Amino acid sequence: MNYGKLADTIDKDLLEAVDLILNTEVDPETRQLNLEILLREAGTEVYEVIYAMNAYDMEIEYTRGPGINDNYYGMAKHLSDSISLGGREDVIAQLQLWLQDQIHKAQYDAFETAGQSGKYRVATRTELPGCCEWCARHVGTFVEPTWEVFAQHDHCRGSIETSGWKSHNGTLTGKGWKQYKR
């Protein structure tokens, strides 16, 4: 699932808050300190929500992620300095990437914790008798399946049973599994 697109819903508010802090009449250190607080608070919230969503999906709701890393200090300095040094467009693009990084880190941390907790996503692919050679080659049970496990051609008659992945669990057949392709 593309959790990254959720960032679009907070981009506008985050940029407005950053713009308010980036006041030319305020001392650079004060600007930087306030940006650090803003990024830490917003980044932590984003991280925790994304981690919780992934943890639920991976059945490790009882865990907590290690949290965001400290690169928000550098991001805050970069933003604060951009008033005097220019290059605003680049810095804003970097801020959006930074936000995406927090989301990716939360996903990665949940994924790693799930693995350490013995929670693995499994896909079992079966075929009907008389299937083609290509389909027969794809039969099997796969731990942490890659997208190839879900590959299909136009007239596949087999099915895939997924487990260890709440939002995707169940049996996927025919056209129905196209939407679950990763």
Place this chain on the structure above:
Amino acid sequence: MATPTQRSYIKDLSVQRLKEFKEFKEMLYSNGIVSPDSETVKNAKSVDAILDATTDAQASKMIDVLIARQAPVRARTYSQKRSERVIELLDKIKGTANDWSYDELR
């Protein structure tokens, strides 16, 4: 070509001594560090872009001018109205993130 040390020093000094990027360009023109019709400076969107096309002699002069310049008087606090708006936006960001659901991912 400006050295990495010069670049870093110029950028640190610029943050301390200049309020806005446009002041950097004005400083270069008014001190004769670049010619008034320099297209590079005119089109530059950042100090980095200018430093990419700066000689070490020009960089050295920029440092001298920046050191001689007084740091502007700037506030160390934000207005009440501005602070409240930032807090309001942060609460909104947290609220939006808290409302994220799997439905939005489908």
